[in-house]
Amino acid sequence: MPEVLKAPLVVEFPFTRSLGSVQSAFLTGLRERTVLGVKTTDGKVMVPPVEYDPVTADELRDLVEVESTGTVTTWAWNPEPRRGQPLGTPFAWVLVRLDGADTALLHALDAPGPDAVTTGMRVRVRWAAERTGAITDIACFEPYEGEAADAEPAAHDGQFDDAVTGIVAAARLDYVYSPGRAQTAYINALADRRTVGERCPSCRKVYVPPRGACPTCGVATTDRVEVGPAGTVTTFCIVNVKARNLDIELPYVYAHIALDGADLALHGRIAGIPYDQVRMGLKVEPVWTEGGRYPDHYRPTGEPDADYDTYKELV
Amino acid sequence: MREVAIVAFAQSDHLRTTDELSEVDMVMPVLHQVLAQTGLRTSDIGFTCSGSSDYLAGRAFSFTMTLDGVGAWPPISESHVEMDGAWAMYEAWVKLLTGEVDTALVYSYGKSSPGSVRDVLTRQLDPYYVAPLWPDSVALAALQAQALIDAGETDETALAGIAARSRESASANCHAQVKGSVPQGDYEVQPLRKGDCPPVSDGAVAVILAAGDKARELCERPAWIRGMDHRIEAHSLGVRDLTDSPSSRLAAERAGAFERPVDTAELHAPFTSQEVVLRKALKLGDDVAVNPSGGALAANPVMAAGLLRIGEAAARIHRGESDRALAHATSGPCLQQNLVAVLEGDAR
Ligand SMILES: [Zn+2]
Numbered sequence: 187m188p189e190v191l192k193a194p195l196v197v198e199f200p201f202t203r204s205l206g207s208v209q210s211a212f213l214t215g216l217r218e219r220t221v222l223g224v225k226t227t228d229g230k231v232m233v234p235p236v237e238y239d240p241v242t243a244d245e246l247r248d249l250v251e252v253e254s255t256g257t258v259t260t261w262a263w264n265p266e267p268r269r270g271q272p273l274g275t276p277f278a279w280v281l282v283r284l285d286g287a288d289t290a291l292l293h294a295l296d297a298p299g300p301d302a303v304t305t306g307m308r309v310r311v312r313w314a315a316e317r318t319g320a321i322t323d324i325a326c327f328e329p330y331e332g333e334a335a336d337a338e339p340a341a342h343d344g345q346f347d348d349a350v351t352g353i354v355a356a357a358r359l360d361y362v363y364s365p366g367r368a369q370t371a372y373i374n375a376l377a378d379r380r381t382v383g384e385r386c387p388s389c390r391k392v393y394v395p396p397r398g399a400c401p402t403c404g405v406a407t408t409d410r411v412e413v414g415p416a417g418t419v420t421t422f423c424i425v426n427v428k429a430r431n432l433d434i435e436l437p438y439v440y441a442h443i444a445l446d447g448a449d450l451a452l453h454g455r456i457a458g459i460p461y462d463q464v465r466m467g468l469k470v471e472p473v474w475t476e477g478g479r480y481p482d483h484y485r486p487t488g489e490p491d492a493d494y495d496t497y498k499e500l501v
Numbered sequence: 502m503r504e505v506a507i508v509a510f511a512q513s514d515h516l517r518t519t520d521e522l523s524e525v526d527m528v529m530p531v532l533h534q535v536l537a538q539t540g541l542r543t544s545d546i547g548f549t550c551s552g553s554s555d556y557l558a559g560r561a562f563s564f565t566m567t568l569d570g571v572g573a574w575p576p577i578s579e580s581h582v583e584m585d586g587a588w589a590m591y592e593a594w595v596k597l598l599t600g601e602v603d604t605a606l607v608y609s610y611g612k613s614s615p616g617s618v619r620d621v622l623t624r625q626l627d628p629y630y631v632a633p634l635w636p637d638s639v640a641l642a643a644l645q646a647q648a649l650i651d652a653g654e655t656d657e658t659a660l661a662g663i664a665a666r667s668r669e670s671a672s673a674n675c676h677a678q679v680k681g682s683v684p685q686g687d688y689e690v691q692p693l694r695k696g697d698c699p700p701v702s703d704g705a706v707a708v709i710l711a712a713g714d715k716a717r718e719l720c721e722r723p724a725w726i727r728g729m730d731h732r733i734e735a736h737s738l739g740v741r742d743l744t745d746s747p748s749s750r751l752a753a754e755r756a757g758a759f760e761r762p763v764d765t766a767e768l769h770a771p772f773t774s775q776e777v778v779l780r781k782a783l784k785l786g787d788d789v790a791v792n793p794s795g796g797a798l799a800a801n802p803v804m805a806a807g808l809l810r811i812g813e814a815a816a817r818i819h820r821g822e823s824d825r826a827l828a829h830a831t832s833g834p835c836l837q838q839n840l841v842a843v844l845e846g847d848a849r
Contacts, residue, residue, distance in 0.1 A: 190521045195615075197559050201628065209629055232740065234630045240735035260651065260743065262643030263691035268620065270635035279640045279690070281739050290739030292631055292644075300691050305651045321630050355628045361559040361615040366523025397569055399525045404543055404572025406529060 190370045195363035201355040208237045210351055211249055211344030216323035219313055222342055223252045223287050231339055233287035234321075250339040252286035254311040255330055259283050259290045263300035270358075272326050278303045282327055286339035294326040308332060319350030368398035371410060376480050379472075383448050385409040391449035414445035417484070418492040419468040420501045421451075424461055439464045443484055444500040451500050458485030466501075467491035505597045506716040506723030507708050507844065509538035510812035510819070515678040515704035515800035518614040524553075524563065528610050528705045529570035535606065535707045539719040543572040546709075547602025549579045550593045552586035552609035553804050556621045567610065578602070585609060586706060586808030587769075587830030587840050593710055594729055603715045610705035611802035618701050618803060625833060627736055639698055639772075641738065641834040643690035646774035648743040650692060655777045657692055661685050663773040664696040664798060671795025678702050678800040699771040704802030706809045724815035724826075724844040728756035731830075731840035738835060746782035749829065749839040753783050756841045758827050763843070765790045765817055765826035767810035771797040775836055779829060783841070789827075793817065807831060811842055818846040 205213060208224055212235050215222045224235030225248040233252055238245060261280045267273055272294035280303075281290035296312065297303050310330035317323035365373065368384055372395045375382040383394035384407035391400065392411050400407050422441035428434075439461050442451035456464050458473070469489040472481035511534035519527055536542065549571055553564045564581045573579065582589045586609025593605035613621075619637035626632040649655045664685060671680035679700045686695030709719070716723040732748035732755075734741055753759060766789050770776040776791070785791060792798075794813040797806045807830025814828035825845045832838040 192520065195559055203628060205629070213629070232737075234737070234739075236737065240737070240740055259739075260644050260648040262640055262647055262693075263688070264640055265688060265691070268635060268637060270623075270633075272634055279636060279644055281644060283739075289737065292636060292738055293634065305647065321633050353629065353633075355633060357624060357632075359556070359559060359616055359621055359624070363559065363615055364520045364523075366526055367521050368523065368526075397525060397566060398523050399529055399569035400572070401569040402572060402574040404529070404532065404570055406526070 190364050190367060191373055192362050192364045195361040196358065197361065198358040201357060202352060203355055204352045205350065206237050207344070208235050208246065208249070210349050211346070213319040213321070213353065214346045214350045216321070217317040217319040217350065218346055219254070221252050221254055221284060221311070222249045222344065223339065224249055230288040231286060232289045233284050234291055249342045249344040250286070251342040252284045252339045253335055254284065255332060255334070256282040256284035256287070256309055257334065258295070258303070258305055258307045258309055260305055261295065261303050263303065272322065277326065280309070280327060282309055285334045293324055296326045296328050302329065308334070320353055366398055368396040368407070372396055379474055380412055381414045381445055383411050383413050385411050392447060393450050394445060394448040394452055411447065413447035414472070416469060416471040416487050417443040417445035417448070418497050419456065419464065419466055419470060420444050420497050421466060422456065422464050437461050441484070443470060444497050449500065454481060455483040456485070457483040465491065467494060467497070503598050503600060503712055504716070504725060505594055505710055505712050506720065506725045507811070507815035508711045508716050508720035508723050509535040509709040510707070510816045511535045511538065512676050512706045512809060512812065513704045514676050515702040515802055517678065517701060517703070519612065519703040520614070523566065524558065524610060524612055525567045525570045527612060527703065528567045528608060531705045531707045532570050532606070532608060535709050539709050541604065541709065541719070543577070546604050546606045547578065548593055548596045548605040549577055550581065550589040550605065550607050552582045552584050552589040552808065553611065554583055556624055557611055557613055557616060557803060559616055571606070585804050585806065585830050585832050587811055588731065588832070590708065590710070590808055590811060591729055591731060591840060594726060597710055597712050603712050605710040606707065607710065607808065608705065608707035609805045609808050611804040611806070612703045613701050613803050614703050638834065639693060640690045642772040642774065643693045644738070645743040645778070645835045646692050646697070646772065649774055649777055652744045654744055654781070655774065659777070660697050660773040663776050667792055667796050667798040670793050671799030674795050674799065676800065677795045680795060680799055693772060693774070697773040699797045699801035702800050702802040704800060704805055706805045706812055708808065708812050708815065720819065722819055722821060722846050724818035724846060727843040727845050728758070729840070729842040730755035731838065733838045736837065741835070743835055744778065746778050746836050746839060749779060749782040749836065749841065752839050752841040753827065756843045758841055758843050759784065761825060763789060763825045763827045765793065765814055765823040767794060767796070767814040767826065767828045768792055769797055769807045769810045769830045771801050771806065773798065775831070778836060783827065783829070807840065814844050818844055821846070821849070824849070
């Protein structure tokens with residue numbers, strides 16, 4: 187079996203998320219080096235705060251200010267930090283119950299090694315030099331010698347100048363994508379300006395591009411079949427909207443094209459004919475540009491139009 | 502309540518990479534196997550439901566590709582959950598209970614090899630307070646493990662014992678990925694060593710459900726679903742008691758697990774420490790065979806490993822090796838969501 191194709195695939199997206207009033211107060215507070223929690227109906231203080239009680243579902247709005255010092259409730263030593271994590275050097279993941287809070291916050295603890303970390307140890311917030319209103323405004327925690335303050339946390343109105351109302355949560359995941367056996371064969375053939383499909387052993391239909399299985403019969407398609415190069419326009423539309431990064435004059439025609447010998451139409455752009463003269467049944471052939479890895483577009487062959495009956499099953 | 506049973510179960514071999522296979526290539530043989538076990542054809546199936554995740558594939562609507570393997574033309578009654586297949590099975594079970602259909606095909610798959618599972622799973626975390634810190638799945642499990650050690654409920658030696666027992670059990674499972682004697686290795690995230698963590702796996706699983714007499718007709722000893730329930734806990738880790746799993750216990754109670762003892766438990770515990778939590782929450786004694794298949798420590802195709810547990814439990818009933826089994830599936834960090842099914846064979 188020839189080697190399957192592989193290529194790096196990066197999926198990256200910046201999610202823009204809006205904040206509710208409690209989250210907005212908490213994250214704005216971090217920017218101002220103030221840690222806020224929220225009081226539950228039964229008087230517990232949740233840090234980080236949420237808008238609805240996870241047990242009773244009561245709406246929570248009573249903000250209080252807690253200390254930036256706290257106690258580790260559990261930890262885990264991370265010998266090899268991964269991309270995006272708070273510290274680039276080995277560190278401990280910690281759940282920290284801040285003084286005045288009844289729940290714990292997840293973050294990183296900067297410590298020289300696992301021997302320097304214990305459950306119950308005292309820590310304090312190390313603030314990031316530049317703060318924007320995000321959980322990363324806490325750069326990390328660091329060991330701290332002081333005792334816990336036992337004063338009741340004071341009420342806070344949650345009001346700050348220029349409140350943060352949204353965050354951009356950037357996400358990036360890296361993959362090595364492989365299209366599998368069937369599409370590898372299809373892509374490799376395109377490099378030789380040939381189009382190959384696969385035939386279903388059961389219903390004999392030829393699928394282009396092949397995906398490895400017949401959607402009607404649910405069995406693997408394996409017999410490789412060369413189709414085209416010419417084909418028939420089975421249906422089409424006229425595009426009047428410019429796509430980003432696409433240098434094609436408007437309007438243009440996008441069509442379903444049943445290559446000769448194929449039982450499934452693939453899509454392609456039609457050129458070499460005025461857009462308002464493209465029609466169902468038009469016979470077309472692929473046009474390759476220098477170095478192109480797939481047909482740039484399809485143009486009329488000049489043959490007579492195909493009879494509707496010859497392609498009606500493929501519309 | 503209508504009687505519903507698992508009547509067939511099939512799984513792929515679970516492998517570290519399956520480059521040459523597209524998702525449909527991986528799933529199709531498993532679908533063919535469950536259909537062959539029952540003699541059913543796609544057109545005989547009343548409802549089809551699948552579970553998978555686009556984040557593993559790195560591509561939107563990735564499940565539509567594997568539908569080709571089902572033979573979805575002419576149109577079929579079909580649904581998908583962006584979750585472990587155990588939850589797809591729950592949906593199918595409910596559909597059967599309504600009386601609308603008599604059979605259902607449930608499948609799920611995970612092809613983890615193209616990406617990094619540890620990073621991919623961070624995307625299911627709270628996007629405001631947690632995900633920006635990129636705590637990976639091993640790190641979060643390690644926090645739970647340390648909490649258990651601090652509470653005196655386990656230690657590293659006991660965890661290593663769970664790892665060894667699981668991989669030893671997996672020796673009898675021809676589909677398992679990691680089996681036999683495997684060194685515990687270095688710390689991935691302390692206190693969890695490599696041996697405490699699941700392998701990264703590609704794999705697929707399928708089951709067929711049938712109701713009443715249809716089940717008896719299709720299977721010599723159907724695995725009757727006596728109850729099934731799923732529960733979720735607060736999403737903030739710092740709110741939860743990580744040494745316990747009240748959601749598992751409640752799901753088990755609602756599924757009827759505590760009405761009579763079980764002889765087998767297939768637990769979806771990707772990390773050794775999670776087995777400690779689940780044994781306690783599900784009140785499993787030492788006389789219960791826990792993960793005779795090797796469990797998720799032996800093969801962990803994400804999104805399929807939970808349905809695998811249910812399938813393995815059902816297969817033991819089919820083979821007459823169990824009379825009453827508990828099957829558990831989990832999702833999310835530190836056993837956040839939990840599903841429990843109770844399966845029984847007819848009295849012998
Ligand atoms: Zn076919």
